[in-house]
Amino acid sequence: MHMDWSTYPTAGRFDELVGEHGRARAGGRALMDYLAELGDGEMRIRQKAAELAIRAMGITFTVYHEQGGSIDRAWPLDILPRTIALRDWQRIDLGLRQRARALNLFIDDVYHQQRIIRDGAFPGELIATSKNYRPMCQGISPPHGVWAHICGSDLVRDHDGTVYVLEDNLRVPSGVSYMVENRAVIKRVFPELFERAAILPVDDYPSRLHEMLVSMSPRAQDRPEIVVLTPGIYNSAYFEHAYLAGQMGCELVEGRDLVVQDDDCVYMQTIRGWTRIDVIYRRIDDEFLDPEVFRADSTLGVAGLMRAWSKGNVALANAPGAGVADDKLVYTYVPAMIRYYLGEDAILPNVPSWRCRDPAQLEHVLAHLHELVVKPVDGSGGYGMLMGPSSTEDEREQFARALRAAPRDFIAQPVVSLSTVPTLVEGGIEPRHVDLRPFILSGPSPYVTTGGLTRVALRRGSLVVNSSQGGGSKDTWIVDTEA
Template sequence: MKWNSYDPTQFFDEVLEKADKPRPVAKDLFEYLESLNNDELQDRKASAERCIKEMGVSFTIYSEGSNIDRDWPFDIIPRPIPADEWQKVEAGLKQRLKALNMFINDVYNDQQIIKDGIVPPHLIEGSSNYLKACRGITPPHGVWANISGTDLVRDGEGTFRVLEDNLRVPSGVSYMIENRQVTKRIFPEIFDSQSISPVSDYPVHLYEMLASLSPREQEHPTIVVLTPGIYNSAYFEHSFLAQEMGARLVEGPDLLVDTDDCVYMRTVNGPQRVDVIYRRVDDTFLDPEVFNKGSMLGVKGIMRAWKKGNVAIANAPGSGVADDKAVYAYVPKMIEYYLGEQSLLPNVKTYLCHIEEDLNYTLANLEKLVVKPVNESGGYGLLIGPRASKEELDKFRKLIKDDPRNYVSQPTLDLSTAPVIIDKGLSCRHLDLRPFILQGKDCWVTKGGLTRVAMVEGSLVVNSSQGGGSKDTWIVET
């Protein structure tokens, strides 16, 4: 495969420093791909597609009121990252999640960070993710967000920045693992010449973290994965992780809270007490006794059992108070406040529309900015100013004016790029990275994460629900 048609010079490229000159971390990958002609690469691409279909790796998108199962979109060229650089990122991710958990515990208890004027009270009072039912609770180890999926991007200088924190029910880790399996099948020979960190150990670390939350001291606590069911977009992941951990995959009706305020699983041998629930159900559907009265997805009384310490829930209800794009802007201040440290991973510059100066700047520069509603996820509800029509700009101008608290804006970033396979050969595409951080008794970070890539040339939208794809991520010892 000749690289002379691939031009990485406009953005920071993950593989090439400039045309025909690979980065040191990508030297072996570059030479290997160069040894293949386009027909051979297209054959590998077709093999990957067959492999994904055979493995049943799928995701669900919601379109016009119907659910559509699709094979997982995957590009075969890996994204390499040097191990020494990753060590710094890993330290920053641990620091960030530690501070976020201290913040969540604080706002549900003493609210000292608000009393000291670091975070304005209206950010909490106006947050739809602040759950009054969680006041006065401190979960095991003081940790609310046990599983975090932190979205990182590289800017034009190649610096990793945090784009957002995902602390409610972050998804995608199963695809990270499956991406590696597919890559090993289609490029087995390239793994012989490099030291690439494994990712298949995630379920073991997830199990150990969940077990550390158990209210009962047992060698093998009973752990279940609570799923909304087969029509959920991440159901593949729910079943995958349950199977890999040796945990039970359950739906709401499979569980009950008895008169002792403990949670039990219905089995053919009678009720079995549950110690830890890895829940993939949104907060408001978790307990019809407390939240959405009509919910059929949760378990009546589960909040009572959790409050009394009879069951652990990961992530804890209410964690989403820190999964807010307005609160995100204050994370560097949280790190300084709680830990007495400077943030190791910088944020993306963020304008908070509830602040008059930021609101005026946003409205005056809408065509240059990315505007996001504070509580949406999955790439929904955002405006990419440089690609928006006049009608879209006018619509968002009104939305922002009507509810400034609900919007933030950020500069349009020069996201890094990497090569993808297209019919004619190679082409540049923008990407991001979602590593996963586990925090229970200890803290652990995946070696890499889920690289999400825009499959449309020039697009900045990488979410699979919005037409994006993914790549295997390599942490390489150089």
């Protein structure tokens, strides 16, 4: 059975591969021709091969179950890649750089003069009421003025083809290791395709990350001591922590391996004695970093770490307090930040959002709950949201009460339909909804991943792409169509 793209449904949505009349979009032509030749049986063989490779390579993610504890699951990868033409990507890349610059200027401003507030471009009370604002960071100047060194921004494409930024993850965004490993698997599965199309490589991310971390070292030396700080093997992203440490040649440490000594420097216990650490790529949330400052019951962090950091004796990526901009209400001001700090218009638009703390906007949201998505401002992973169109009367009433009681805690957005990509499912190839998480490194020379991690909702019609909730992933190809 050979694929007949003219019957592939695209009506009412934007498909990333298949355009009008079943024709390939720019960037997808080589892939579509190839898939047409391949046939269903051969495609299943390749999918099986990909799953075996994932098992042999030990690419996993960890799911926490109430009964069974932590379970290591094979990483779900659909073999049909998501393609983006290089010239389209270049515009997105510029938009992401612009956004990361503005966000870092904003965070640095928040912890210094707060000019943006004094100039009336941002409401000051949002800072005081932000759950991720850290007063103890006030007045601190991290290297290069950068706070969010690693940012993972989620992009979605609406039915008319517009790419929106859905949210910016500035705390400990994950997924980049799967972007690199997905490519390694797909290269094993479809080697022929990489000869036919100019697909840009993705695997320089760990080197770029390492270069950026080196540039942050407080001690001027060629080979600063860099570590990756993990909460441990039961964390859902442990695979990624070990992967990045391995790729960068750094030690993977836990809080219990580190000590802040009397000189307010951080040391790790090695078999050759105590070694001073210069840079920590921490994969632990602020609240658990230092029991002296944050949660006293945390055993994941290091007592005195904030002291060492605020004295400039160790660099932390991301900096504590960077999460102040990782608040969905603050997100609604990012286009204003770009104008304020850079004097530019945002290249990538936000999803239009209603701020529930504004009484007039709140009334609009309450009157249109059945057609909107309501999101808690500090949520992530798709939890605690109201999906208006599929909600029950009861749920809407519950949310209406919650919105009136704490309007600061919510924003509302129209439902974005999410573009689709052909995906191998039981009955053949069908469209499934995707998003995209590129990663932006902000150091002396900023860097954006070539594409990012494409997540796909594997159930028909579903918009939930989270791997903990039945989502899968795809390799993402930036294709140079002029090469």
